[in-house]
Amino acid sequence: MKKSIGGLVVAGAMVAVLASGCSSKPSADELKQLDDLKAEVSSLEREISAKESEKAALMKAIADKNAQLSQCEKDKALVQERLKGM
Amino acid sequence: MKILNRLTLVAALVLFICASAAAQEMTKEEWQKQMTEFTAKRNDLRNKLTALQAEVDRLKKEDADKAAALKKCNDDIMALVGATPEAERAFAAKLDQIDAKINELSRLSNQDLWARKGEVDDVQKMLDEVEQNKMSALPKYYNRIKEQQNRIDALKKSLEAAQIAMTYTVGTWAKDRDCLWNIAKKPKIYDNAFLWPKIWQNNREQIKNPDIIKPGQKLKIPPKADLTKEEKAAHRSYWQRKQAAAVQQ
Numbered sequence: 573m574k575k576s577i578g579g580l581v582v583a584g585a586m587v588a589v590l591a592s593g594c595s596s597k598p599s600a601d602e603l604k605q606l607d608d609l610k611a612e613v614s615s616l617e618r619e620i621s622a623k624e625s626e627k628a629a630l631m632k633a634i635a636d637k638n639a640q641l642s643q644c645e646k647d648k649a650l651v652q653e654r655l656k657g658m
Numbered sequence: 659m660k661i662l663n664r665l666t667l668v669a670a671l672v673l674f675i676c677a678s679a680a681a682q683e684m685t686k687e688e689w690q691k692q693m694t695e696f697t698a699k700r701n702d703l704r705n706k707l708t709a710l711q712a713e714v715d716r717l718k719k720e721d722a723d724k725a726a727a728l729k730k731c732n733d734d735i736m737a738l739v740g741a742t743p744e745a746e747r748a749f750a751a752k753l754d755q756i757d758a759k760i761n762e763l764s765r766l767s768n769q770d771l772w773a774r775k776g777e778v779d780d781v782q783k784m785l786d787e788v789e790q791n792k793m794s795a796l797p798k799y800y801n802r803i804k805e806q807q808n809r810i811d812a813l814k815k816s817l818e819a820a821q822i823a824m825t826y827t828v829g830t831w832a833k834d835r836d837c838l839w840n841i842a843k844k845p846k847i848y849d850n851a852f853l854w855p856k857i858w859q860n861n862r863e864q865i866k867n868p869d870i871i872k873p874g875q876k877l878k879i880p881p882k883a884d885l886t887k888e889e890k891a892a893h894r895s896y897w898q899r900k901q902a903a904a905v906q907q
Contacts, residue, residue, distance in 0.1 A: 598689035606689060609696045616703035623710040630717035637724035644731035647797045651738050654795035 739792040749793045753802060756784050760809045768820035768881050771813065778813050785810060824879035826857075828871050838868050841877070848882050855885055855893040868896060 598606075684692075741749075759781045763771060771778070785806055788794055794803050826847065829836045838858055843851035858868040860880045865871060885893065 596686040597683055598686050602689055603684070606693055606696070609693065609700060613696055613700050613703060616700065616707060620703060620707050620710060623707065623714055627710065627714050627717060630714065630721055634717065634721050634724055637721065637728055641724060641728050641731060644728060644735070648731060648735050648738070650797060651735055651795045654800065655738060655792060658790075658792065658795065 735796070739795055741793050741796075746793060749788070749791060749799070752784070752788055753799065753806070756781060756788065756806055759784070760806060760813070763813055764809065767883060768816050770883070771816055772820040772881075775817055778810065778817060781813075782810050820881050826877045826879050828873050828875040828877060830873045836871065836873075838865075838871065847879055850882075853882070853885065855889045855896070856880060856883075859886075859889045859892050 736746075759777070763774065763778060763781065766774065785803065789803060793799060824847075826841060828834075828841070831837070838854040839851045842848045842854040842857060848856070854868070857877055857879060858865055861877050864875055864877075871877070
């Protein structure tokens with residue numbers, strides 16, 4: 573009885589080893605292709621983050637300049653008015 | 659029997675290792691699934707980056723346009739007042755000079771200010787000249803000049819206060835015990851008897867001898883201040899005459 577149990581275990585192990593060896597796996601080139609793709613995605617995410625920061629900075633700079641321009645136009649009108657009175 | 663047990667153990671171990679290895683390794687299907695997923699993600703990101711780049715380029719152009727418009731506006735203002743950078747620097751330096759003079763005069767007592775009345779007039783002339791300059795219309799100078807005029811007006815008010823001297827009508831000795839010493843000692847006058855020569859020297863036309871003042875005389879009382887050089891000299895001369903008279907007697 574014990575002998576038959578041992579034999580079954582050994583047979584099962586052999587089947588498992590054979591089964592794992594037979595399943596299809598990606599090649600080394602294919603794995604590298606996937607790694608390169610992941611690296612490209614990370615790089616693109618970093619670039620987008622930098623561009624979004626640049627965009628925010630530009631929008632702030634434009635808003636500041638709009639305010640300065642509006643003040644400058646008011647100043648110009650004021651100077652013209654004062655010069656008339658001189 | 660022992661051999662069989664060992665073989666069983668080894669087989670179980672091999673089975674465990676093989677099963678672990680099979681679990682960690684990627685299958686072809688899994689690889690394909692990840693490739694599809696990451697390729698789609700990459701394409702989305704590329705599109706997003708292209709759109710962002712276009713937006714950033716547009717904003718850069720808008721920023722440059724705004725900067726140019728701002729420069730033109732500032733140049734227009736400077737052209738209106740005919741200011742060159744050198745002329746503007748000289749104008750600002752003149753304002754600094756006026757500020758310094760006003761600060762100096764503002765620290766003086768009314769009495770000292772009165773003695774330097776001419777300098778208040780000079781600083782007013784300087785400010786008048788500055789106000790004639792078109793650059794005085796520039797916002798960055800306009801309020802500063804107005805403030806300087808306010809401060810000069812305050813100086814002029816101090817001068818008026820110094821100019822309007824108090825008067826005191828001399829009472830009788832019997833009732834009021836009025837003499838220059840006692841008048842100077844009064845709290846509402848100087849609260850300091852030693853300043854009596856100031857009253858004497860400012861009323862020389864009606865006080866020839868400081869020991870003699872008459873009831874009803876209206877005396878000018880100049881603002882309280884330390885004795886001037888002239889007042890001290892008159893004081894010394896008074897005591898010398900008193901001593902000489904005492905020696906003669």
